[in-house]
Amino acid sequence: MKELFFRFAAWFNLFPCPLCRTGDGGGRNRICPECRKEFRVFEEPFCPGCGGTLDGLMAVCGKCLAEEKRPWVGARTLFEYRGAARRMLHEFKFGGRPELARPLGELAAEALQGAKFSPELVVPVPLHPLRLYGRGYNQAGLFAEVAARTLHAKYCDALSRAKRTRKQSSLNKEARRRNPAGAFRVRTPEAIRGKRILLVDDVFTTGATLAAAAKTLLAAGSGPVFILTAARTPAYRR
Ligand SMILES: [Zn+2]
Ligand SMILES: [Zn+2]
Numbered sequence: 001m002k003e004l005f006f007r008f009a010a011w012f013n014l015f016p017c018p019l020c021r022t023g024d025g026g027g028r029n030r031i032c033p034e035c036r037k038e039f040r041v042f043e044e045p046f047c048p049g050c051g052g053t054l055d056g057l058m059a060v061c062g063k064c065l066a067e068e069k070r071p072w073v074g075a076r077t078l079f080e081y082r083g084a085a086r087r088m089l090h091e092f093k094f095g096g097r098p099e100l101a102r103p104l105g106e107l108a109a110e111a112l113q114g115a116k117f118s119p120e121l122v123v124p125v126p127l128h129p130l131r132l133y134g135r136g137y138n139q140a141g142l143f144a145e146v147a148a149r150t151l152h153a154k155y156c157d158a159l160s161r162a163k164r165t166r167k168q169s170s171l172n173k174e175a176r177r178r179n180p181a182g183a184f185r186v187r188t189p190e191a192i193r194g195k196r197i198l199l200v201d202d203v204f205t206t207g208a209t210l211a212a213a214a215k216t217l218l219a220a221g222s223g224p225v226f227i228l229t230a231a232r233t234p235a236y237r238r
Contacts, residue, residue: 018100019088031088031103038084042077042232044114050204051077051111052232063235067207071214072225076111077204078104081231089202089231093139101139104230105146112151112198117226119198121156121191122148125213126184143230144200151198158192159184159213184213186220193221204229 009015010027017023023032031039045054049064058065079085092100124144141157148155162185186192199214204227214225 018097018103019084029099029102030106035084039078040080040083040085042080046074046076048072048074050207050232051075051227051229052080052235055235061235063232064207068211070207071211071218072199072227074115074117075204075227075229076108076115077229077232078107078111079231081203081233085231089139092143092230093202101142101146104143105150108143108147108200108228108230109150112228115226117198117224118196119151119153119226120195120223121158122151122153122198122200123156123158123192123213123217125199125201125209126157126159126161140201143202144198147198147200147228153198156188156191158186158188159216160187183209184216186216189220192217194223196223197225199225199227200229201227202230204232 006027008027010024013024013027015027015029016025017032017035018025018029019031019035023034024030025032042051042053046052047054047061047064049060049067049070052061052063055061060070064070081089088100091097092104122144124138124140127138127140145155147153162183197217199210199217201210201213204210210227210229214227217225
């Protein structure tokens with residue numbers, strides 16, 4: 001019955017591509033093939049630090065070499081943060097278009113297929129309450145919810161912000177690394193104890209925010225943490 005509905009919807013393109021709003025959405029708001037071509041996706045082998053492509057002979061990519069050791073066991077990211085991907089996430093984040101969460105969730109499930117990590121819980125990096133108030137929803141939370149659904153794992157809003165951190169985009173690299181320390185606390189320690197966790201955020205910049213969140217989970221007794229982000233910024237310019 002559901003399949004029939006999707007076929008019907010696809011025939012009339014009732015739910016077009018959410019990005020160009022006209023392309024073939026497969027009856028369920030999928031990203032159309034034309035828009036997908038614009039995304040720059042990372043290819044294997046993946047860097048366990050950020051999910052980008054391993055660009056050298058080291059165990060992590062050049063971007064991650066500049067950072068301290070990551071507390072997670074592995075990482076995936078959907079695409080490079082530029083072009084169509086950047087537009088999409090920007091709309092998702094600031095344009096009041098939470099419906100973009102669905103295609104993002106489907107891409108997330110695809111990205112994790114070869115990762116050999118089956119999460120029990122999917123935990124979003126929380127937004128500060130003040131910013132949540134301004135925006136109405138946490139885009140990492142929505143992304144995490146659809147990812148959880150497509151991965152058959154449990155969504156768990158386990159973290160909260162302990163104090164206000166400044167907007168990441170207004171800080172330089174050094175300040176970004178310092179800024180998130182002590183920023184999180186675990187609201188539900190009993191729910192995460194010993195559990196394999198997929199920690200989710202929208203954009204991977206330096207990884208410092210994710211590292212602070214992951215360390216907080218591990219310190220509270222969680223099992224291994226794997227990270228998933230919608231997009232990773234390009235490698236640092238040297
Ligand atoms: Zn499109
Ligand atoms: Zn990396």
